[in-house]
Amino acid sequence: MRMAARSLGRGHPTLRAVGVSTPAGAPAATLKADATTGRPAGGGGRRDQLGSLLFLAPAAIWLLAITIYPVVVTFRNSVFDETATSYVGLHNYQVIFSDASILVTFRNNLIWVVIFPFVVTFLGLTFAVLTERIRWSTAFKTIIFMPIVFSATASALIWRTIFDLDPHIGMVNAAVQTASDWVNPPGLYPVDTSAGQTAAAFASTGLSPGASGALQSSSTAAAGDTVQLGLIGVNVGTLQVVGAQTAVPPSPSSGAISGLVYRDFSPSHPTDRGQLFPDTDGLPGMLLTLLRSDGSSAGTATTDQHGDFRFGNVGTGSYRVQLDARNFRSGFTGIFWLGGQSVTPTSHLSQTAQALLSVPLVDLAMIIAYLWMWAGFAMVVIGAGLTSLNRELLEAGRVDGATEAQIFRRITMPLLAPVLVVVLVTMIINVLKIFDVILNMAPGSSQGDASTLALAMFNEGFTGGIHSGLASAIAVILFLLVIPAMVANLRRIRG
C-alpha cells in the first residue's frame, strides 16, 4: 500500500518523477533505443538482442519492483476491505462518490486544473517574452526562477505567513489594512467587526441604536437639561490611548444642553450599570451631533478628557444627542485568506450543492502561492522555446511592416504552441496530484475545505487509521485522471 501510494502521486517532486513520468518516459526511451541502436546495426542477431536485454534488465527489474508492482497492488487493494484481506467489489468506489468530504476533493482538483495550468503558462510566456527585451534579464530570470529551488513545504509555510489573518503577521492583510485605514480611518472607539459586533453593543445607559451605525440618546432633552450617556464594552486599551480621566457629572446651564459620555463599567462595581463611581472613566474625543426632532443637525460637539460636552445656544424644542457612527468605525481586522469561505455566492443552495459549487478562498490563496513556485519553471521552458525560434520569420514579419503585437500573436505564438502545450499538460498533471502545498499551507480548520484527491488519499491511507482500500481506490481514480494528460504529453514528445 505504501509503495502503491508513492507511485501514484504523493506529490513529492522526486517521487512524482519516479511514479508517473518514468513509466511514461520509459517506453519512449525503449522505442528510441530500438530506433537508434537496433535498426542501423542492421539486426545484429540474437546475441546482440540478448546483450541489450541484459543491459536493460537492471532498469526493467527496478521498474517492475517500484512502479509496476505497486500499481498492480493498488488496483487490487482498491477492491478489498481496509485490511486488504476480503474482496468487497466496488464498495470503496461507492464510498468515494457518496462521502461529501471526499467529493469536495474532486471540486478542489477541478478548481486547480481549471485555473492553475493556464495562468502559469500565461505568466511563464509573459515573463519569457519580456525578459528577452530587458537589460539585467539574467537577474530577473534568476529571481523568478528561484522559488523552484525551495522545498515546497518551506514555500507553503512562507505563504501561510504571508496570508496570515493578523495584519501584524500577514503581509497581504497588512497591505490591505494600510490602504483600507487610509481610505476609511477607524474611529476612536472601533467595534470588533471580526466578531460581528455593531455599535449597538456599546449602548448601555440612556442610549439606543440610531441611524446607520450611530447611537443616540434614548430620551429627548431641552435647553437647560443634562444628559448622561453610558457605553459598555469599551476596550481597556482604547481608554489608555485616548487618555480617559475620571468622569465628572455635568452641571446644567441655561440655554444649553450639557452632558457626559462615560464608560458604564466600574472595576469596583463590575455588575452595576447607570451609576457614576469614583473609578468611572469619561470617554474623551467622542464626536457628537445634536439632532432636532426631525433628525436634522442643530450643532456638533466633542467630549473633553472627562467625557463632558456642552451644546450652547440651544433653541426651544426637544433634541436628541447622537454619538456619530464615525466614532465606532471599525479598523480593518484582516481577511481570512486561508479560510474555507466561498468566493462564489452559494449560501442559498442545498448543502451538497454548496459543497460542490463553492470556491473556497483558501484554494485561490494556495493557487497564488503555487504560481509563485512554478512561474519560473514555465518561464525557463518557454524561454528555451523562444530562443530556438526561427528569427528569420520574425525579421520577415518586421520587414513586411507588422506591429510587435501582430508578430507576437501571428508568428511567435503559433511557433511556440508545441512548447506551450507541453508546459500546460505538465502543469495539469502536476496540479492533479497537488498535495504538499495544501498539507502545509491550509490551517487545520480549512484542511477539509481545501483537500484534494492526493491529500484525501494520504489522510485515508496514512493518518489516523489505515483505510487501505479507500486510499487505494482514490489512488486509482487519481491515476485514471492523470492518464489522458500523460498520453497527450507522450504524443507530443514522440511526435
Add this chain to the structure above:
Amino acid sequence: MKPRILPLAVIGGLLLAACGTSNAPTSSSQQGGSVSLWAEWSSNEQNAFQGALQPYQTQSGTTVNYSSKGSNIDTVLEAAVAGGAPPDIALIPDPGTLQTLAKQGKITDLTSILGGLSSNYGSAWNTLASYNGKLYGVWFKGANKNTIWYNPAEFAAAGLSSPPTTWEELIQDAGTLKAAGVTPFSLCTDVGWPVADFWQNVYLKTAGAAMYNQLSAHSIKWTDASVTTAFTTMAQLVGTPTNLAGGLQGSLSNPYPACVDKVFPKAGAQPKAAMVFEGDFVSLEITGNSTNYTPGTTGSGGAACTADPAKTPCYSFFDFPAPSADSANKSAIQGAGDVAVMLKDTPQSEALMKYLAGPDGAAIWAHLGGFASPNNKVPTSAYPDPVSKGIAQALVGASSFVFSLDDLQGTWEKNMWQDLLDFLKNPSNVSTIETTMDQQATAGLGH
C-alpha cells in the same frame, strides 16, 4: 539550567530521606544489585527523574539503569515483552497498555507488595491501574487537562477578584469581561485537538466519568442526549463570536501556542483576551514568552499583577468548571499520566516500586518544577509555586480521572477533530454533526 539545579535536588532528596519521612522500608537498605527502568522522559525530564531516584540508589546501594524510550515507549515495551527481554520496571503513559500486559500476565500484581502504600493514591487512580480488581501500577506522574488559564490582571481590570467555580459563573464572568472591554477567550482552534480537549472537558463535566468512558468505547451513541447537552453547553461560550478573540475566523486561524500568547503576550504587547484553555503544559509556553510572568494571582513580593508583560504580569488557572447542576462531576479530571509497572519480580524492583509509590522521589521532582504527582503523601510544600501546587492538588483530589477520549478513537480521531471544528463553525448544526460522528465512530471502531 537543569544540570545546575540537579545537585540541589540530590541534596534535597538526601535531606528528605534523612528526615525519616520515607515510607520505604529500611529493611531493603544496602541490598545492592541493579534494576533496569524504562520511561519516556529524556533531557531535562530525564535529569529530574534520575535526581528523584538518587536517594533510593544511595540508600539501597542498588543501581538504577535508566533508559529513555521516548514517546513510543508503549510500542517498544510491547515488542520487548514479546521478545522476552523486558526491563524490570517501566513507566508507561497509557493505561490501555497496562490492561493488555496485565491480561497477558506479563506484569506483577502489586497488591501485596505495596500493601498500605496503595492508600497514597485516590481510588480514581488505583482503579485506573487495576485489572480484575488487582493493582498493577503506581501513578508516578500525572498531567492535568482540566485547566483554564487566565491573566489575573485582565480579570482585575474587569473587577473580577476570583475566577469562576461553575460553568454559569464562567458565562457570567465572560459577560462582565466583555462589559469591561476585555475579550473573554482565546481559542486554540486552528487545528482540531484543542477543540477536542475542550469538548471532552465539557462532556466530562456535564455527563460524568462513567458516561465519558462509555462514549469513549462507543457503547453509547454519539447521538445520545448527553452528547447534545455537551454541545449546547459548549455553544453557550463558543457560539458567541464576541466571546472569542478575533471572532470565529480569528479562532479558526489561531494555532497553539499563538492562542496562549494572546493572553500572555511577549514583552511589548498587550493581552488580547483574558482566558485560554489547554492542559498544564500551557505554563511552559507562558514562562517561555517572558520570564517576568509570576505564577499565581499576585506577583513577586505580593506586587499587583499588571497586564503589561514588561512589568509584573502573572498567570494562573482555574479548574474547568462544571454546571452547578452537575457539581458531582466538579472534581472529575481529564488528563494523562505515567504509571509504573513491574515486569520482573526481583527484590530490587520491589523495593524501587515501593519507593516510587512513596512520596520522596515525587517530592524531589516536584521541587524542580514541571511535575505533578497524584500521590497524596507528597507535601504541597514540595511544589515551588501556587500554580504547580494547584495542578497537583487537583490531581490528588480527583474524584475520577479520564484520559483523552480522542486518543482512544483510533482511525476516526481526525474525523472527530474535523467534526468538532465544523461544530465551531456552525454551532446550531449539532444533530447533523452527531449523526456524522456516530457513523464515523461505527466505521472507525468497528461497532
